[in-house]
Amino acid sequence: MTPLPMIQLPPVKHLYVHVPFCPSICPYCDFHVLTRRSGQVEAYLAQLEREAAYLAASYPTDLETVYLGGGTPSFLRDDELTRLTQSIRRHLGWGRLENTLEVNPGTVSAPRAQHWRELGFDRASVGVQSLDDPTLKFLGRQHDAEQASSAVELLAAAGFRVSGDLITAVAGQPLERDIAGLLALGVGHVSAYTLTIEPGTPFARRGVKVNEDDEQMGFERTAELLTDAGLERYEISNYARPGEQSRHNSAYWQNRFYLGLGPGAAGHYPTQQAGLRAERRTNPHLHDWLAHDFTAGPAAESEAVDAEEHVTDALFMGLRTRAGVDLAALSLYSGLEVTQRYAGPLERNLEAGLLTLDGAVLRATVRGWWLLNKVLGDFVNG
Incomplete structure (x- = not known):
């Protein structure tokens, strides 16, 4: 889609x-x-x-x-x-x-x-x-x-x-x-x-x-x-x-856009570039930030966020919350069929009791929260 x-x-x-x-x-x-x-x-x-x-x-x-x-x-x-x-x-x-x-x-x-x-x-x-x-x-x-x-x-x-x-x-x-x-x-x-x-x-x-x-x-x-x-x-x-x-x-946890202002500030920005869902930037520290000419553009280079990165970002942030992640909505917005792309990590972590799936909503269990870095690493490695 x-x-x-x-x-x-x-x-x-x-x-x-x-x-x-x-x-x-x-x-x-x-x-x-x-x-x-x-x-x-x-x-x-x-x-x-x-x-x-x-x-x-x-x-x-x-x-x-x-x-x-x-x-x-x-x-x-x-x-x-x-x-x-x-x-x-x-x-x-x-x-x-x-x-x-x-x-x-x-x-x-x-x-x-x-x-x-x-x-x-x-x-x-x-x-x-x-x-x-x-x-x-x-x-x-x-x-x-x-x-x-x-x-x-x-x-x-x-x-x-x-x-x-x-x-x-x-x-x-x-x-x-x-x-x-x-x-x-x-x-x-x-x-x-x-x-x-x-x-x-x-x-x-x-x-x-x-x-x-x-x-x-x-x-x-x-x-x-x-x-x-x-x-x-x-x-x-x-x-x-x-x-x-x-x-x-x-x-942040819902993976929305936000502006970052000041030295060291991170931002998650909308983009019109074809095939991308967002851009990330993290400003340099004070010395380099103060030296930058903002009439020439941002202080840091943009990091492109494609569909797959958008999905992993949304999972990384959303699984921290009680609300979890709506996989159907995430698939619709990203254009990536999440349950197919991550079938292996989903199956393994559901069977281990670290995640639950209620309809289309994926959530971490309390034990999954304690082991969240392990869960997220599984998604990164596919």
């Missing part, structure tokens, strides 16, 4: 903005982050406006969500964040449904929270990570448990929908107390990630290891405690009360 050709580019409804500056660099972090130096933020804001103008001229937008990640977007000074949001609004618009600011607990005060709300942010993703001071110290966090709790309370009082980030599988971490503390603060959303030691990070250079038993215990116990408390596990690492799901992150 072959879909109708695209007459014009569809409006892109999601925008990710990368703010690379942090007050300090955590030893487990492998994102593009750096501490601010004289003149860097000014140069960043000027270039961000130029890239926003390029994106506006290249893609129609009807934004539903905007997400400022990093780095530490809340580390920007009030006038800097005001200028950044004005640039976005001027060229690309603003999210109609949800606008998220990633927040470090040590940057929050009541006046700042109110300022962020006035700028148009309505959701805060707070890097709590733990409510145990020894665990926070081990993780290299600059805030303590009291600051984390206060930050959540101040943001909620200012009218934010608040999500709390939690890191699990840290040796000695009082996980149950961490989760109970987050729930007591009234967060509507929790993102729980296993501590991962990435190559090149300070933790990797120090030889820090994650115990596999701690990893599995954290994975299973987090799910048990949060779902018992009434939060739905709607994605492998994300839990929400009704109506509190991240609309922006859900766009």
Whole structure:
């Protein structure tokens, strides 16, 4: 089956903005982050406006969500964040449904929270990570448990929908107390990630290891405690009360188009090139991004996404979610008969109890989520 050709580019409804500056660099972090130096933020804001103008001229937008990640977007000074949001609004618009600011607990005060709300942010993703001071110290966090709790309370009082980030599988971490503390603060959303030691990070250079038993215990116990408390596990690492799901992150998991703005930002773009379903780009890091001339085009070369890559992308992202992947709809859009192309991996993983097929909807089981990298590797290898 072959879909109708695209007459014009569809409006892109999601925008990710990368703010690379942090007050300090955590030893487990492998994102593009750096501490601010004289003149860097000014140069960043000027270039961000130029890239926003390029994106506006290249893609129609009807934004539903905007997400400022990093780095530490809340580390920007009030006038800097005001200028950044004005640039976005001027060229690309603003999210109609949800606008998220990633927040470090040590940057929050009541006046700042109110300022962020006035700028148009309505959701805060707070890097709590733990409510145990020894665990926070081990993780290299600059805030303590009291600051984390206060930050959540101040943001909620200012009218934010608040999500709390939690890191699990840290040796000695009082996980149950961490989760109970987050729930007591009234967060509507929790993102729980296993501590991962990435190559090149300070933790990797120090030889820090994650115990596999701690990893599995954290994975299973987090799910048990949060779902018992009434939060739905709607994605492998994300839990929400009704109506509190991240609309922006859900766009990633549904393989929708989104713009990437800023150094290191990734984007998934519509295309009119024959035989392709999308283009991917990941911007270079700050130095090269600042040196780029956006009047000459994007800062990174496009990576073409053909029908087969579109299908594997959709499977990789969609199988992370409780909703799963509608294989019939995916076949119709891609023009590739998914159940035929991936008959072997489907049969093997269904028989192993790692996937289920309900009509045309393919989902990972709980055990399949735990072994998801193995499942996805099977699809890559055919």
